[in-house]
Amino acid sequence: MGRHKQHKPRRPRGAEDRATTEWFGTVIHPTEGMLHLDVRQSGNGILITCSPAEVDGIPAAWPLRLVNDDNGRELTDLGAALATGQPYVLGADTGPGYETVLVFIPHLPEEGVGTLARVRTDAPAGITTWERCAERPMSLWAEAGDSLTRIVPLLGPDAPPADELEDCRLCPGCYRPVYESSSSYTVFGAGPFPVIGLCRLCAEGSTLRSLRQADVPVDPQQRTVLETVAAALP
Ligand SMILES: [Zn+2]
Structure with missing residues (x-):
């Protein structure tokens, strides 16, 4: 591509660096109270945490780590979808007889609220289960998407791998x-x-x-x- 980018071997260490590789936002819902959304660098990937989310039907924190294995393309696409309120589907995992995908569905369950979910489909009956699911205002998803887009280039080629979740x-x-x-x-x-x-x-x-x-x-x-x-x- 002939794009010559300045090589900056830096990792988030001090408070200043940290500010550039993490973002969080909170909304206060009239009945559910505080709903948090956190986006940060995690090794060579991005960690999105919805707290609370619905995890196997129970309210709990949902840390979702997405690895950067294609030069940031997929993560940037996800960031753009969140930022502009477009639907997005990311193949997550396939196994014998099942498939899980990560989906972002704008304006569901209602106008102005979007849902991020991990959905599992079991063959052959095609039964779908919403394993993880978080609803947030579209404006909060948009901020998260902007932050994700901003953080992805900072992962660089030399971001340390993270084998386990923090x-x-x-x-x-x-x-x-x-x-x-x-x-x-x-x-x-x-x-x-x-x-x-x-x-x-x-x-x-x-x-x-x-x-x-x-x-x-x-x-x-x-x-x-x-x-x-x-x-x-x-
Ligand atoms: Zn607190």
């Missing part, structure tokens, strides 16, 4: 996924134990402020954590 814990204040590569905080309050593994927004008290403004129901466990943090803030 360990994901959920922030106790908001259930946002917190990775080894995320910033996380400990707050020492008046309680008997410090609150550990908080995301930045919870540690700063922003989460509690947003929830109060939105006036939505909050999980009692989360509320306890957030109020402990609020009490410890200067």
Whole structure:
């Protein structure tokens, strides 16, 4: 192609680099509370985490790692589809008698909300099972798509391989996924134990402020954590 790109052997290490290889967004749903979406570099691929998602029918975090094995083409296409609200299908896995695909379906279940799902089809009856599924506003998918498109070129040819998923814990204040590569905080309050593994927004008290403004129901466990943090803030 004759494209000569400057070789930049850099890996995300410090906080500045980290900012360029991760993105997260949250919306507050009137009945379901906080819905998070996190996009970050994971070795030579991208990790998209929906927290919560429906995982085998139960609400849980869904970390989805997509490996870059074609110079970023497929990931860039996915990013573009999310950013522009177009449907997208990615073959994920085939085995004896079954096939799974990853699909992005815009405006499902309703106008303005899109669904990312891993769907399994079993032959010969063609029974389909939605193994994983997450619904988010189209605008949040669009931001995630833009970020994905921005991060993919940073994977470069020398991004380290990641054989295993990074360990994901959920922030106790908001259930946002917190990775080894995320910033996380400990707050020492008046309680008997410090609150550990908080995301930045919870540690700063922003989460509690947003929830109060939105006036939505909050999980009692989360509320306890957030109020402990609020009490410890200067
Ligand atoms: Zn949090």
